[in-house]
Amino acid sequence: MAWWSAISKRRGLLLGAGLMLALGLAIATLGGAYATNVYLNEAANRAQTTLRLAVAALRGHMSRYESLPPLIAENEGVKALVRDPDNAALREDINRYLKSVNTLLESSDIYVMLPDGMTIAASNFDISPTFVGENFSYRPYFYEAMAGERARFFALGTTSLKRGYYFSSPIRIGDAIAGVLVFKVDLDAIENSWAGGDHEIIVSDPEGIIFMTGRRDWLFTGLLPLTPERRARTGETRRYANAVLRDLPVLREARDSGQELMTIGQTGEAREYLVLADDMPEAGWTVKVLLETGSARAQAGTTVLAALLLLGLAGMAIVSLVQRRARLAERMQLQQEARETLERRVAERTAALASVNHQLEREVAERTATEIELRKTQSDLVQAGKLAALGQMSAALSHEFNQPLSAVKTYADNALVLLDRGRAADAGENVSRISALADRMASISRHLRNFARKPNEKLGPVALEGVIEATLEIVAGRIGSAGAQIEQSVEPGLFVRAGSVRLQQVLVNIIGNAADAVEDGPDRRIELSARRAGDTVEIAVRDHGPGIDKAVIGRIFDPFFTTKGVGKGLGLGLSISYNIIKDFDGALAARNHPDGGAEFIVTLASASSSLVEAAE
Template sequence: MRTLLTPRTFRRFLVAAGALAVIAASGNWAERHELQTKTEGLRQAAAAHVLGLRGLVERHDFLPHAAARHPDVQDLLRAPRDAALRARVDDYFADLQATTGAAALFLVDRAGLTLAASNWNLPSSFVGQSYRQRPYFEDAVQGRRGLFYGLGLTTGQSGLFIAEPVRADGAILGVVVVKISLEPLQATWMHGADPVVLRDSRGIVFLSAVPEWLFHGIRPVSAAELRWVAAHRQYGNRDRFPVLPWTIESRSATPAFVLHTSVQGRRTNLLALDTPLPELGWTLTVTTDMKEVVQARQLALMLAALAVALLLLGVLYWRLREKRFIEQRTARIELERRVEERTRDLEEAHAFRKAMEDSLLVGMRARAPDGTIIYVNPALCAMVGYSADELLGRRPPYPYWHPDDLEKQARESADALQGRAAPHGFESRIRHKDGHDVITMVYAAPLVDAQGVHRGWMSSVVDITAQKQAEARQRDQEVRLQRSARLASVGEMASTLAHELNQPLMALSNFAVAARALAAQSAPPAMLAGALDEIVEQSKRASEIVKRVRAFINPQRAQYESLTIASVVTHAAALLTPELRRDGMALRLDLDDDGARVRGDRVLLEQVLVNLIHNAMHAMQGRPRGSIGLASRRVDQGVRVSVIDEGPGIPPEQLDQIFAPFFTTRPDGLGLGLNICRTIVEAHGGAMTVDNRAGGGAAFSFTLPTVP
């Protein structure tokens, strides 16, 4: 008896088969898509690792080439027993190694013996070691560039060796070798989430993020290859390289392959991608876990099943809803009309409120109690340079906070959020998005809704940058005016003094020269010629002072030189010797400055000392057998010169104005001497002070910076 399918049953069967087909197709698509995504990620990771490897090699590639052309390197190969030459080459290699970060640099003669190395002073020094059996030496000594990776024969540490022949006069004298350590790169790989492997042309893994894979092969190593590795001791004393426990499964849709293996005793499936490095003879393998691919397929299957179930439920719901559609249609139309009217009213109210807020020139910012920005107006966005989308939802620290005031602004923000903000506002410096600073005043107030519930805090932000800049310009202008007034008064007095003294002093010089010529013609006594010589010297000195005063007014004319303080003090004392004898005063020199040298104008510095000694003599008038002290001492990075008298000292109320222009205690004084002295000292980068001594008298001192 045959059973016939009814049309209704047949339709149900078709629906079920279609649903299963859709679910299966979804799973396959999700798996392919995740594989493609993972493969692209592996390509990018491989490109980054390859770029890092090539960059590491290229960064040190020039070293052997440059070192091979150094004259000392070539000379040492010609004279290997020259100890001084070897020491220079050792220091040169050590400096190159420290500067470039290479693991080591060393020089090998044609016999393979190391003559000099950057680690010459370490127990593991390469000096005296033979590297004749190394392939890089064999290539370089034959005139080719050598490149070889292996374990060090001396240190046992792995590295990439780059060798360059040292040529001179068409002959190869020896080989310069640089060693680059790849261990930091391997350490970085070990901290990564996915294993990375680097193997040589024989399939032997020499760098790996998985330690148990090191010095294993992806295939059996042939006997000839084992003999070559052992002969050159590429990997130390190892003579066996077991095959890795890898099972490879190819995927036709992608260049990547699935790697079934174990990591730290745990079975795992990895998606792997090989990238050859032909210039180095290596192959880089990057991997990622297949777990996400499996999860993507499972998730797609579940989502597809859920979607089919929801679709079927939707169809059932639609059929039920169709029955009620007619009776609800009228009610729905009425409801939509009312909703439309209410929406229109709300939009109009919202548009009016937004127009009011957008027209404000003051920045407005609303924050939730936790500091999240929930509203900003256009004025605030323009003030900080960030759009509303960039600010809404942000919590402290905000992007416009000034990087130099982060702690201060965090404290002010916390005070505002806790209701402790100053009612009169507080000043805050912020950083505009384009990089310039903006000075603002911030006023905070509670944000309360229509039901009286506290929803956060509203801040008003006012830009006061222009006001602050105007205040700064005004302060700067006042300082400039004060300085200009001071320089103008001193310059005017100095110019007048130069103009009035220049002509009579030059006339005195001319008369003295003429008198000296007449004395020579009429053979006067020797004393007359000496006196006339002194007149000529003093008149020239007066003229030189006039020139230096003018140079002081115009610094471009100044004549600065390196001189000793002792020479300036000694010459100034010699100039005043006649006056001191005439007034019965003694000048005590106490020079203890270790020959300190300063850079300055000798004549102007001598005038400072002459003026200070004159002031000391005037303070001691009426005291028989007075004594003036002139001392120099080393202080920090300078030298301090002091003129000490035994006079009555400076009244305390006059100490603050003793250097002021036109202030004087002498009836015939102008009050410019000490002011000009201080100006000369400051022009030399120094400072001048005055102090009353405990035993009586005053001490005028100035400090000048020393030069080598």
Template structure:
């Protein structure tokens, strides 16, 4: 009798083959899903890094670009030229005060002037003996040699006098073809990297030698990406670029270069358990500075997303296998079919719960990738805002003084009026400061229909006390339907600047009269502010709207009012010009488009 093969071992062998095949397919599919998800996540990470690098480059260029005109202007200042031509204590004192005022207005770290031997003759920090540059020699600094050789220079380094880092911009001062000295501005870049640190990202900037001098992490600063050659360390010691820093290696280990130009690297991470962590490093050169920005992206979210994709793939294959097994089992007996249905429903519920959990993990990982730190370096206070807020502050002080006297006399009605005016001025100051918030949001300037008469009334109210005290007569002829495109607060500031200048010009006049008119023309509304002052000297006609130009005594103005007013009117799509009246005095003409 022939031996018969039992079906049970055969089914077991078939089942083992199916399980092995399913395991192989699952492993291959999971590996492919992991690689695909990793590549997609890394591509998204690279795209985000490119965007962040562009923003960081813009923040550096903007931080430096705000001041690159200062050395050029100082090199042409007549007081600076006189000091370099024939130094004296009187001229040095005048230039010191001029530099101090200009530095405070511009918001730079320091302004100073050195002679052609490199000796500092005048500086904005002259009043601080411990920090003053005066009397120190800087001929060994590259920015000095660059200015002497090429006319201008750029250089980052730690100050040998103050011990504080900064970016130096220099410009040669010449009289004819003769070099007489160098004008220098020092820019503080510390606020830029503080904004980076607040964003929670990892960014660093290196010089041409691979030395980190700006970074979102303080422990990375003044460290070299790789060990420095002896010639480089000798040159740095000579120029004292980083003062006496040892410049130890950062500990960066290079990995493979990716196809998109990024590189896998690893860095030691400080903390309770010091370890190395892998990052995706992207670079962007700043050729005008000779610097390179490097952005490090954490690869942990990439691994989490790729792992989530592999888990989802495995679960999908298992669900498909379960469905196939269910179809086979349904061809069995009704009892097995009912049992299989119960088993399948239970397994589907479990797999569905796992799928939802995996989906949540994947969604969280994707949100972490998409969420990037916000660009800081924004919202910096400018000289323009300080100039604008000073006027309502002065008016508030005047109203407070008069209110105190009125309260002592018991004149409650006038006290209430004064308090209402103080409240209005405070609200105006809040509106003025609100401009910075709008700029920080990078939103467009608010443009609305502004009644000219109302804006002029508010400007006159701010100056009412002075006009009464100086017995200035005001003649107004502004139609109530005169409405222009612009921003109410900024237009009022233009009027305040022009009215104050007119009042200043009439201080020595016997007949003090302001004539304010508004007429419609083909371009919109022409607003004229005439005074009976001394008029505009012919030599000053082409300098009126230049920043820091003023005919007033030192300490009575920064020379910013007309320059700011010109910029505001231009932003509204209008023009601002000045002319002399035939009968005497000056006239400022504001042309603005009519509001529809």
């Protein structure tokens, strides 16, 4: 039967080898695809972050200048010049005015055009080439402004041969449009910051032509085929002046694992890129981040190779184990003593493993208990913060109630004396004053009750003046104890989308911090302002204290972070306030004011007063 046993062993080895080969093929194919998908997704997440930063930088840079053309178009000197373009003295004054504004704002160029497109004044009037005397009536920003619209346009300057983003605004005299004022903004600084790194950032126009990129050899190339129609539309506006347009050598576009891939052949080699895109509809741009996939695919290949090596080692280990067991089986009868020794060693190792398992279980139990204790400690800290806040509010409440109660006692005693003397009218006046003081204490109690109520309110239009009035009544005691003064500058009729109780909590916390900041200072003013800013409302609280240390200004909204002394706060107020404003889809920011002191700015969406009436 020995020959039959040998045949069985041989068959078993062949079967095992076949299974290992099949498993290896499965790892190489399915595992390779899965690993590639994982690393491409990781690369896409990195590229998405880069894309968001690039779009934010572009939008921030352009928004800095967007509102300036209408302001300068209202300048009386500019209006006088378009009324009398042949006035040499006036033209000289406006040229120098535009040059000074251009230098101050660090823009590229500012110039004034007549209704026929002729430029009569420019910030570059004294350099060559100058825009003065040039006609730009073919630009969309000109004829859109002449139609009464505020326009924007990106192009390569036909005179300066420099790329720039143009903002334009009509110059109105009465109901007529007498000219156009144009701002040209240079975006080279942002583009230069894109150079280097393992990614490429490109910005293309509606025709697919790349006009911003960290790769100079990609500039003015087309991601889409440059058909005669596309070239004709681009030529109508002379967007790229005399620049030579050419197709970007895109060899292949595909999708892999749900990601967009693009292969570009250039300088004798082809490179594959992972492509992520975001539209900027306000500018008519498409911003794309191209990340080379070579690293991701190499990582996937390394992972698959490591898996195959592990599989090979496992196979070798299994073969070795099978052979060992076979030898042990053949020699079992002759080596009974050796087998007993082996069994004893296995038992010892099992006991050791059981001991290790028990030790691990104890460690897991200890860590679980530690985690429970940590959570309890955190809960106690939060509760301590609440109790501290209640203590401060109780002190303020005691201060606010003590004076009215003392006055009530005095007026009541005086009323009794006046009644004894028959002076009922004077006694009635004292009773009226007692009633007014009772109303004040009821008002303070009502606001405090609203402040303490569980904030389960829904978001809706809130009258800001009422919230600020209620807030100031709550913090009056704290302001008085700090010797501070509140200076208000609140635009009337403001409504915001928020919850009134939680918004009061935020303002109470910020104003209380401002009172702490100025309590020991020479200037104890606290400035509270609110104004409309487009579709939002900005609420600013500025103190005249020492300001915020630059080393910690980025951490002040972190939970449990505080700059106050021991026992004066847990660092939860600003963190809670930050999350409340975030729940309102708003923003809470802190900075050091240029003139000294700290300033906290709450930005909320503006709401219409009609919505408040409808809600009521």
